[in-house]
Amino acid sequence: MRPEFKYEKELAGTANAKKRKMEQYRKIVSHLYVIGKASIADIVKQSKISQPLVASLVDDLLGFGILLDNGIGESIGGRRPNLYCINPEYQYVLGIDINLHTLTIALFDLNNQLVCRQEFKNFDLENSSIYTDQLVVKVNEILREMNISTANVLAMGVSIPGLVDAENGITFTHLSFAKEGLAFYLSNKLGFSVLLDNDARLMALGEKAFGKAKGKKDVLCLNLSNRIGLGIILNGQLYSGKNGFAGEFGHILIDPDGDLCYCGKIGCLETLTSGEILVRNINKALEKGQASLLSSKKDKGFSVDLRAVIEAIVEGDQFAIDQLNKMGEYLGKGLVTLIHLLNPEMIIIGGRLAHTGKYISDPVNMAMNKYAMDRISSETELVCSELLDDSALMGTLSNVMNEVLGIN
Numbered sequence: 001m002r003p004e005f006k007y008e009k010e011l012a013g014t015a016n017a018k019k020r021k022m023e024q025y026r027k028i029v030s031h032l033y034v035i036g037k038a039s040i041a042d043i044v045k046q047s048k049i050s051q052p053l054v055a056s057l058v059d060d061l062l063g064f065g066i067l068l069d070n071g072i073g074e075s076i077g078g079r080r081p082n083l084y085c086i087n088p089e090y091q092y093v094l095g096i097d098i099n100l101h102t103l104t105i106a107l108f109d110l111n112n113q114l115v116c117r118q119e120f121k122n123f124d125l126e127n128s129s130i131y132t133d134q135l136v137v138k139v140n141e142i143l144r145e146m147n148i149s150t151a152n153v154l155a156m157g158v159s160i161p162g163l164v165d166a167e168n169g170i171t172f173t174h175l176s177f178a179k180e181g182l183a184f185y186l187s188n189k190l191g192f193s194v195l196l197d198n199d200a201r202l203m204a205l206g207e208k209a210f211g212k213a214k215g216k217k218d219v220l221c222l223n224l225s226n227r228i229g230l231g232i233i234l235n236g237q238l239y240s241g242k243n244g245f246a247g248e249f250g251h252i253l254i255d256p257d258g259d260l261c262y263c264g265k266i267g268c269l270e271t272l273t274s275g276e277i278l279v280r281n282i283n284k285a286l287e288k289g290q291a292s293l294l295s296s297k298k299d300k301g302f303s304v305d306l307r308a309v310i311e312a313i314v315e316g317d318q319f320a321i322d323q324l325n326k327m328g329e330y331l332g333k334g335l336v337t338l339i340h341l342l343n344p345e346m347i348i349i350g351g352r353l354a355h356t357g358k359y360i361s362d363p364v365n366m367a368m369n370k371y372a373m374d375r376i377s378s379e380t381e382l383v384c385s386e387l388l389d390d391s392a393l394m395g396t397l398s399n400v401m402n403e404v405l406g407i408n
Ligand SMILES: [Zn+2]
Pocket: 250, 251, 261, 262, 263, 264, 265, 268, 270
């Protein structure tokens, strides 16, 4: 079910007349969503719709409540024009970020402002309706707390790791129990449209709309958390591949004599470099008596997980930094293949490990300098995400708004 604004659902007339009207309204709403506020004359120029028709469409949209009169703008000779903008509270977009152990739910208004964000730790992902039913309960609780009705939710965007067929709303790696597809299943339970996609691709969308990839054409967005994901922006567009599975960068072969990967292959990049591997290697060394800020934590009975490792790195723990360096070298090697192939202008490190900043970007940069052809790699800027843990959430928002407004 394609998400529609409230007023679009209420339009009367024949299917063709409705479609034409919806397209005209969307042109205006979409322009105001991107630009913020505009006068009738601005909208006429941009939409190529006649002045009297724009005036009447804007009147309709004011009546529906989706537009607001934003007061008087600057004059460019003659009478000062009225400006119009989107009513940010007309409807809301829900964003859900599903991770292996954490669930984050966010609510955005139509000005892309975060209205509410709740994170549920130890919300372990399992392939059952128990998980999704709990998720539905949490979403409904938040809507109740915020006093927002189902009708006032434009749509919900969902970010989930693993293989996803975004077009048909089907997940293959996680929550694949829903035979009719996860999007349909959730939409049925909640009463509004649900759009889902793979987490790395949504992170890339988030970076493109609100982060460091804004205005850039060729960008690789890495999701470096427990595992490795990759979102690819080529020529300003998110690249998905034939089935939507593009970006399985963690499973490129790096070491033919290496370890078995959870995907069933041997020596994948993810057997050498990922948050999970980092934590595993550090724990092994701590058990053998390695000196580190983390050893006293372990002695006190705290589990040394990715969160603890990242904290230790940021505090300057030499051993943890050394381990991250090793990982960075493998990652850099893997990235060189992509750089030679795609010649990106930017690589963004996102995901949990982006919190380590220069501690991850420095070793990756060094490996890139070492293994890549200078003429190609010198044009590629390596940066850490500023959206950090929220890039996938911001991506779910962007995904919904792009779909509703027909923006690419
Ligand atoms: Zn693999």
